[in-house]
Amino acid sequence: MSEHNISATSRNVEGKGASRRLRLAASIPAIVYGGKSAPQAIQLDHEKIWLAQQNEWFYSSILNLDVDGKVEQVLLRDMQRHPFKQIIMHLDFQRVDANQALRASVPLHFLNQDKSPAGKTAGILVLHELNEVEVSCLPKDLPEFIEIDLSNLAVGDIVHLSDLKLPKGVELPELKLGKEHDVAVVIAKHGREDVAEEAAPAAADVPATKAAKKDDK
Template identity: 50%
Template sequence: MQIEISARKRVLQGKGASRRLRGSGVVPGIIYGGENPAQAIELDHNNLYHKLKLEAFHASILSMDVEGQKERVLLRDIQMHPFKLQVLHIDFQRVDPNKKIHMKVPLHFINADIAPGVKLSGGIVSHVLTELDISCLPKDLPEFISVDLAELASGNTLHLSDLKLPEGVEIPAITKGDNLPVATIVIPRAVAAEEAAAVVAAGDIPTTVQKKEASKEGEKKDSGKKDGGKKK
């Protein structure tokens, strides 16, 4: 999916000028990287704010139109107001089609409902990671990485090396030897307690009452032995 965004060249710069832009519903920003010099830009706040709600906007090659001149860029940084729903500043980086890029892309977890650890053991999937740092050429950049949980059993963990990556995509962490956990299935305490109670009911583990009865029987036997010894 190709996402397009429009911007204008920003002439006035500085804190005062940026403050006036924000007051008029405009977001100051910048495009940098590549062979061309950095370009200060301004964007319509409402249009930008709605695009920021799209997951793909954060992990896709964007088509930036600056007064009729189109460039391929990546979203690199956003500055938000501390408590208002307002974008204060935004940074974009130009893309070189022949150079690899590093991006964080979201993880989409699938088949959790049929995972043995969920379906058979009543477990809950714990997402250790929700996004992944990848490296690839711009043409190979995926909008997301799918994480298949169909075979994940209770107590098992899915690691980076278990992921199926699109062609041309690499995970720098694995190259460095960091095979990080991605997801695992944990058993809730209530489910674990029910399982323990079921085992107890089956007689595999003696209950407190059974232990007390066994203790009393032992005391009786010991008492009988002592009495028998005195009669002799």
């Protein structure tokens, strides 16, 4: 697991007015909570975080958060963005305990789809029903992503949650809720045009009574 470091400074003044002044100064107000410590208000450099948040790891990896020289391991739990400006309004980070299992959403990486029988067949749709899954594991076992090899995917195949190959120590909590929660992740099926053509009756299959009515008009 790669290490990702971000820096912040503590802040003593809170409230909407203080947060507005921070944003005008190109900083992001944020909060760190969880664990045995009290919640802490912090601020981060907007430009550095804006660059970091363009990477997948920012959302799914353990982050080493340095606040005034003290480093804590955290997960990003919430990000508030401006409705139309490229501005991050607020961030929530949760502290993690190295000895306690956590839950986090992990992105899925789909491999070799274009090399698969389904991917090579014209008119076939390969649908990604999920782009991420929630996992449960110790912080040290948290993967940045989970790979799904689709090289053998054929027309009509369905890849379910239970088919995913998980790293050691990683579980999918959803599967513990019952078989009905073993949902589809990838589906390979005929496109709508093909289905429509198969469903439409041929002219020769139209009943004689209907054909006669058409001729009478």
